[in-house]
Amino acid sequence: MANSDAAPLIVLVAGEASGDNLGAQLITALRQRIPQARFAGIAGSRMVAAGCEAWERMENLSVMGLFEILPHLPKLLRIRRQLIDRVLAERPAVYVGVDAKEFNLRIAPRFKEAGIPTVQYVSPQVWAWRQGRVHTIGRAVDLVLCLLPFEKPFYDSHSVHAEFVGHPLADVVPMELSAATARYQLALPEKGQYVAVLPGSRQGEVSRLSPDFTQTMAWLVRERPQLRFIAALASEPARRIFEEALERATIGTPALLDRVTLINGHAQTVMAASDVVLLASGTATLEATLVKRPMVVAYRLGMLTSFLLKHLKLFKAPFFSQPNLLAGRELVPEFFNAEVRADVLGPAVLQQLDRADRDELVQNFATIHETLRRDASARAADAIVDLLVKRRLSV
Incomplete structure (x- = not known):
């Protein structure tokens, strides 16, 4: 050697x-x-x-x-x-x-x-x-x-x-995470319903998803004015991109700005503080699974990449989000490219927020956690x- x-x-x-x-x-x-x-x-x-x-x-x-x-x-x-x-x-x-x-x-x-x-x-x-x-x-x-x-x-x-x-992430994420504790750590009011928003870590990904995510937040505020939002941004460039999109989204819905807290990093704590997570596809969907929060997953690629995937049929798996892949069935909704828009994501977030089988979903997430630990x-x-x-x- x-x-x-x-x-x-x-x-x-x-x-x-x-x-x-x-x-x-x-x-x-x-x-x-x-x-x-x-x-x-x-x-x-x-x-x-x-x-x-x-x-x-x-x-x-x-x-x-x-x-x-x-x-x-x-x-x-x-x-x-x-x-x-x-x-x-x-x-x-x-x-x-x-x-x-x-x-x-x-x-x-x-x-x-x-x-x-x-x-x-x-x-x-x-x-x-x-x-x-x-x-x-x-x-x-x-x-x-x-x-x-x-x-x-x-x-x-x-x-x-x-x-x-x-998966190393399964080793370090506790089997149970308290929303009240996470909200205390983030200096957020304990009461109320929170939507965590994670638009990704790569700048290109954040650029593609932030407009639709912030428009979805505006849609949700119009439907349920009491909702609060916590956005976890992976870097300063990501934060700037998201803030610009948020500013545009608040033009028609000025009330939104008062409902949003931006956090640098601390993605796991932000997820734990939430009732539902809206996020980019990737490792974050596994983290949300381990934190055991309902989620809505979005995946948007550039036009040329998307064209090849569609017309050359390069993607063979039935799902792209980690919880669905690991379960072998759809546990959470996932949306790709043209489906990634406010009038689709907003209702999906509300469905996850209100789902009657939340306890069953959490148990499915716990089973995945144990398998990966x-x-x-x-x-x-x-x-x-x-x-x-x-x-x-x-x-």
């Missing part, structure tokens, strides 16, 4: 906030098993705080969509070239792609061919998008670490080495160490 005798180098590459969280927890777990290890790669603030040397900042990989990536292509190609050269020169003990699948799986074959063990932490949604890619993934990496239970059987059926480790970071670290031990014994 390269670099194994003194201070083995472990390279990790993350591309967005959720990957930064996963990477930081994985570094902590790996350090417990390999205390002398060094960590480096493309990292966010949490990975850096956990001890990862940032060869490049994670934010430079945060691009969403097939065509939305084009303006950033020169920068991404430069980062890719420099990373390949450095990894091949330093020959780490293992290369771990932490999510950022489009980036990591394109370069992992170079490292695998060079004899560097390669791991993909977080499976691509290959079971949903172009299932034939599973063979490409098998050729690209030595191990896929799956966060969702149905992913490992899919890989097993195609003879690709994969392990289900559970596996001490994921420890299991992922164990699987990586096991891969390295087997690799060392085979050479």
